[in-house]
Amino acid sequence: MVNLKEFIIPAIDLRDGKVVRLEKGDFSRVKKYKDDPSSVAKLFDSVGFKRLHVVDLDGARMGKPINVEAIRHIRENFSGEIELGGGLRTSEHISFYKNIGINYFVLGTIAVTDVDTFERMVYKFRDRIILAIDSKGGRVAVSGWQSSSDFKPYDLVKRYDDLPLWGYLYTIVERDGTLEGIDVEPYRVIRSMTSKPIIASGGVSSLEDVKKLRDTVDFVVVGKAIYEGLIDL
Numbered sequence: 001m002v003n004l005k006e007f008i009i010p011a012i013d014l015r016d017g018k019v020v021r022l023e024k025g026d027f028s029r030v031k032k033y034k035d036d037p038s039s040v041a042k043l044f045d046s047v048g049f050k051r052l053h054v055v056d057l058d059g060a061r062m063g064k065p066i067n068v069e070a071i072r073h074i075r076e077n078f079s080g081e082i083e084l085g086g087g088l089r090t091s092e093h094i095s096f097y098k099n100i101g102i103n104y105f106v107l108g109t110i111a112v113t114d115v116d117t118f119e120r121m122v123y124k125f126r127d128r129i130i131l132a133i134d135s136k137g138g139r140v141a142v143s144g145w146q147s148s149s150d151f152k153p154y155d156l157v158k159r160y161d162d163l164p165l166w167g168y169l170y171t172i173v174e175r176d177g178t179l180e181g182i183d184v185e186p187y188r189v190i191r192s193m194t195s196k197p198i199i200a201s202g203g204v205s206s207l208e209d210v211k212k213l214r215d216t217v218d219f220v221v222v223g224k225a226i227y228e229g230l231i232d233l
Contacts, residue, residue, distance in 0.1 A: 059087020
């Protein structure tokens, strides 16, 4: 039996230092939930979650860390592991956050735009890099989901699976923040291609959605369903 507090990774998405959720990755469709991210981190810690998924949305758009103080306060108020994405484009960015206690680093754009740099970062931070595969319209989205690349999602697994990645975060962008429910099939395909851990993301609307994924992936990121009270902490 999977422990749901270990299987679910709650999401804290940051914009202007606040906790928000986007719909389908669209920055014009944003809903604010909390002004103080540290209080949310403290709540998730108190109910027993073991890992947090934190995204610097402003950083993803700007290509550099932006919500640094909010992330520092989240780290101070959550005792478990934290994975961080959004605007991590250099080893210096990762080293900075590693030094303040962030455990894992979610990289997507750099894996598409600068293969050599991405590979060097993976070897430098062995088993701490999570490759973000953001699927939008059948292509890999980059730069905070604002642009599409020529890569198909599974191309990235074929290209990078031999590297010492921790694993993959696979997001169906069209479902993210919609509460439309999940589609298990894309995760089954990736599961057949790798033995590394897979984190599912996008569209979770209930605990039933979470349970559908238990036999296919290792973790699932849940955001809006928690903030809207559809999953009772």
